[in-house]
Amino acid sequence: MxxxxxxxxxxxxxxxxxxxxxxxxxxxxxxxxxxxxxxxxxxxxxxxxxxxxxxxxxxxxxxxxxxxxxxxxxxxxxxxxxxxxxxxxxxxxxxxxxxxxxxxxxxxxxxxxxxxxxxxxxxxxxxxxxxxxxxxxxxxxxxxxxxxGVTRTPTARLRHVAHLGFRTLGHGFAAHGRALPTAPVRVELTAPDGDTWAFGPADAADRVTGPALDFCLLVTQRRHRADLALVATGETAGEWLDVAQAFAGPPGTGREPRAASGTGVPA
Incomplete structure (x- = not known):
């Protein structure tokens, strides 16, 4: 509970x-x-x-x-x-x-x-x-x-954001008008303390791996996928990283890649 x-x-x-x-x-x-x-x-x-x-x-x-x-x-x-x-x-x-x-x-x-x-x-x-x-x-x-211009130190509280990001997988697809995926996705993230946070079936073929901070930045649409060290394996996982959205409501506009915006701050 x-x-x-x-x-x-x-x-x-x-x-x-x-x-x-x-x-x-x-x-x-x-x-x-x-x-x-x-x-x-x-x-x-x-x-x-x-x-x-x-x-x-x-x-x-x-x-x-x-x-x-x-x-x-x-x-x-x-x-x-x-x-x-x-x-x-x-x-x-x-x-x-x-x-x-x-x-x-x-x-x-x-x-x-x-x-x-x-x-x-x-x-x-x-x-x-x-x-x-x-x-x-x-x-x-x-x-x-x-x-x-401040860089904040990630904390263990990011686990809540990561968990919500995983739970809203279907919402991201629906918000973008796409069919809900049928393939399960496994998410394995490196926590700020070096531990691993895992969500989803261990035997799922589709997988997302990388830093927990990067995953949280993605699902809250604070960084573009191209600027993050996340690896997607499988079609569903790959598509999910393009539409991930942990917040309610219509799809957000997201952020442009930093290289494309020409600045250290996302557009």
Whole structure:
């Protein structure tokens, strides 16, 4: 059984690491562009504050969550519009984000056993929601780190991101309008401490191997496949690395190869 308390502790640790990175920044640096087109450092934190609020709403008032989706004037711009709406001066935004993530932890803890929470195009257990929040916090933290020219040290918390990336194999194909694969895929990743994280049948012919960090960057679409040391064996595995997407919603645009963008920061 998944330990929700441990997941929430890892979510808090991931959030605190990013908080420590942005809290000392002067206001002008919050306005610095990140690799996500049109998004500044402030937009990245505003997005996390908004998604934490939406997750809390899903855990406490499903009807209000659904109303927030159906009342959106343009669903295709839901994420961008929300980031703009939640944007605020750094001190105010930090307070909102910190309060929101604490409220989310309390809300997820209070969900009755076995209950599923509504989300965008799916339903999730509290444990899955916490895992998704870890993934989002880490991924948007990467955008912030890229904008600041900071290289973050990978932690064991990446296992949550890698596991979610593996579990969403079918979602990646479906989001791109492709038939769901029938061949199983084995994933073997080298963890930050040198251990091996493995997912999927050990005897699967299709396989993905490489660094856990690279796999996480791929499934969150923070790096192009060409810039990563991942090896795919088999047709299904190869196609998967082109459509992998650990986040809900429509397919992302991904990032251009660094060589193609002509810069050390992904386009």
């Amino acid at each position: 998944v330990d929700l308390t441990a997941l929430l502790a890892d979510l808090a640790a991931e959030s605190e690491q990013l908080d420590a990175l942005v809290a000392p920044l002067p206001p002008e640096t919050w306005a610095r562009p990140t690799p996500a087109p049109g998004w500044t450092v402030g937009h990245q934190i505003a997005h996390l504050a908004w998604t934490d609020e939406m997750a809390r709403l899903a855990a406490t008032d499903a009807a209000a969550f659904y109303a927030s989706v159906t009342s959106a004037p343009d669903v295709s711009r839901l994420v961008d519009d929300a980031a703009e709406r939640f944007l605020a001066p750094p001190a105010e935004l930090l307070d909102r984000w910190r309060g929101g993530r604490a409220a989310l932890a309390d809300a997820l803890t209070a969900v009755p056993p076995g209950e599923k929470l509504p989300w965008y195009g799916t339903r999730m257990s509290p444990a899955s929601m916490a895992t998704a929040r870890i993934m989002e916090t880490w991924a948007h933290g990467e955008d912030v780190a890229d904008a600041l």
